[in-house]
Amino acid sequence: MALGPRLDLRQTQSLVMTPQLQQAIKLLALSNLEVEAFIGEALDANPLLELGESRGDAPVEAGEALPEELRRTHLESSPVDQLVREGRVEEDRPLDIDASALDRDRDTGDGAASLELVDYRSSGAGGEGPDIDERGRFDETLAEHLHAQVGAQAHDRIELFVARWLIDQLDEAGYLTASLSDVAETLGVDLAVVQAGLALVQSLDPTGVGARNLSECLALQAKEADRYDPCMARLLDNLDLLARGELARLKRMCNVDDEDFAEMLAELRGYDPKPGLRFGSGTGEVVVPDILIRAVPQKDGSVAWDIALNQATLPRLIVNRSYYVQMRGACVGKEAKAWLGEKLADANWLMKALDQRQKTILKVAAEIVKQQDGFFRHGVSHLKPLTLRTVGEAISMHESTVSRVTSNKYLQCERGTFELKYFFTSGVASADGEGAVSAEAVKAAIRQLIDAEDPKAILSDDALVDLLKERGFDLARRTVAKYREAIGLGSSVQRRRQKALAGVR
Template sequence: MAPRVAFPGWKPNLTASASKQDDRVLISAMSVMRFDTRQQTKLGQQMKLAPRMIQSMEILQLPLPLLQERVEQELESNVALELVEPGDGATEIRTEGEAEVADTEREFIAGESGEDFQRLADLENRYRDVWDGGEEVRRPTAGAGERDRKMDAMANTAERGKSLTDQLDDQWRLVEVPENVSVAGRRLIEYVDADGYLGADLETIFEQGGGLEIHDWSISLLERTLERLHRTLEPPGLLARSKQESLLLQIDAIVELEGDGEGSWTDAAVLIGEHFEDLVQNRLPKVSKDAEMSLERVQIAKALMRQLSLWPGRELANPDAQFVMPDVIVEYEPENDAYIAALADGTMPVLRINPQVEKMREQPELDHDGKTFIDTAVRDASWLIDAVNQRSNTLLRVVRVVLERQREFFDHGPQFLKPLPMTEVAERLGVHVATVSRAVSEKWLQTPRGMYPLRRFFSGGRETGQEGQEKSWEAIKEMLREIVDAEDKAKPLSDQKLADALKEKGVEIARRTVVKYREQLGIPPARRRKVHATG
């Protein structure tokens, strides 16, 4: 007997005949399970970025070194893109008597004889591996005896510096020591941190090196090796286990080289070794009493310590150092009493579409695939040239607004920097604020007052109370720096007094804000700025 199916809201009728009401309930329940298809029209909007727009935004945001690298890559990969050399025209006219032109530099001309097409086929067969990426691509120079500007620029570019570990390893390999000491030294060098300190204790290094096949592997071997490293590596103070040890190693090296006739370096070593914490906190009277030195001797020793480095490793490899190239140069024009902005000359190559490639497009013998390839190459080259030009135009427009709004900065200095939100610049230029943000990202200005990141001129601020004038946060920091520089060092101003001094100049901010700005400027608190009087 087949099972009966029960639907929600329906109960089977046990009588012989079902009522009409039960039939309606059954039909209603079954209608819930009905499946059907319908057509529906929906109106909506969707934004999609074209590849050309995406490329333009990427080019706009790139800093100058990365943009140059991007252009170099395109020059290598796109046959339709060409670098315009100074004085180079669309075609070259060679006079009689010149050296014969190489096949790779002769212009392809479609003739009835088909000689040039045969030459093209020969070149393809000859350089197939290069064009397919099997060999390194080498571009011919402009002519015999001429210097290739691109190759010169690449040759003059500083190579990527070696890491601190590699430089120390190079020094250590020149030292004549037993084999096990040499291997243990290289093992210790692997633990150096960016500041030049040993990044782990000897017990940890010993445990982690247990699997190494080093003769007499022990803590004692590591200690002897570390001592030899301290005496050998330059600059002194490397692979120290603490700041105190690093400073003492540097003092030992100076005394060994220059001597210590007046004993001031010896005093400095005593203060660092026995009174380091009080010295850091500038508790000089307490240091003088505990060390049984006159306050004058303590201050002389402290002044000598300025020759020492707390980060000896950064003298060899500084991860914070960066190579900066100005995108825009700002100069003052006295005739018009105005600041003029121009793109840095020579930083960006001048690009164009290779005319020979364009002519090949019109050759009737070229098949469909060849025409498609040339069309794609020419289109990509045009997009890149347009994107680079758009980047230059947008950058100059942004800089001109900055020169207008920040005129007092260029005339009088950083303390006159005004608030300049990106939204204001975007409204004036009629572009989106994201475009302004990309335009200023990692761009640099070379000005009569020095080199500045373009983003520095865009900051918030507040009204100073002097006729509603506005001061940017950067300008307020410069005012704070000036107040600290002018204070009486025997009685340095506390953070609250610094806030009061700023209030007198029309800038009212809280004490905690003064503390934040002071720390950002690297200014120590009052107790550490105090200069103790002698005698």
């Protein structure tokens, strides 16, 4: 059989994602603060874009379509649209993106993101900005605080140098992890000089910084309080016995009676085991909610949910059509006109993409609130199992789109500030076999049972299994242990020791 060249014509179908469509998909995964940064870059790159007046006092609600003024972004009433309708602006080409394609996203590259509770301690629930962002900045770091003091305390230049070097080696809790012999070898000084420098650091505020272990940290604070006697020294040298709850043995070693021992423990509880944590390490991460939810009482006594985007973090973009007309008249040559038309098309696309992003976020948030209505009304014990697929099917979107929308987005309600991913939890079987309950609801029930347990009758994991079954949770013992450890609660033995120590006054 002879081989030879041949020309064939074949027809195939493939999904072509334009750069604009790819960028629109990326916009869905950005938080409001990241979108704000993106808009800032777009303003620098496109002379036709401008910032409009803020709409912080008129939030966009999920129960209705976006307000006409925001949805249109001033496109219908602009002078350029009149020129386009009359066919006098050839370069004002249509957008290279189908807005509805954002809802038909089929890229599953993100997958189902991991479920993680991020932050829910915000106390604010009003329509203003959240209270949680007030904790995002520490004015002074530990190193800055110590360096400001050490210069006034030092009497020797070499000693001051060693002390400043040691300050920079402290960890965030204020502890020195390097050995003094290694420090002496590194700096090329005598060990006595390093010891003097360390003594200088340990004399600074807060008391306890520069310690090499917990016992030394507490001892420094006891000396500061003039409570460091031989009995307290023995107690601090045997903190491992205190951790194991061997109180009788400790009392014998310290040679004190019950009253003195109780006073020593009370004194010890007043010390700070990590004094460096009073200071920050610089700029903390600010959590600003993207979605605001508040309860609205109805005339019939029921409660409806008002769901709005946090417009305080979303700049309002407009296209300067008058400037476009002026530049269009001043353009000379096809290249200049083509560049100007490209900038106008980019501006139109960006505003439509942002408009679609807001509607998509509101649609997903409204469905989450609908699915988790019990949580918003009664708390975490009523949180239901929920998956990305369930929400996607309810609002006719692909689960990968829902995953992007819920990434890096925070929701603020009267119960606090939560990441949207928090509302997607796995389920465990109920005792009656009729359905499933949220894993977060199970954790809340375990915490409630342990918090209410009698110090003289600590609940074992087997006892927790029986009590949870009475509440409708059908769980194995290993599952209860896993959830108990996940919320930071110790075993029955550990809790018995902790409550025994807490009972010593």
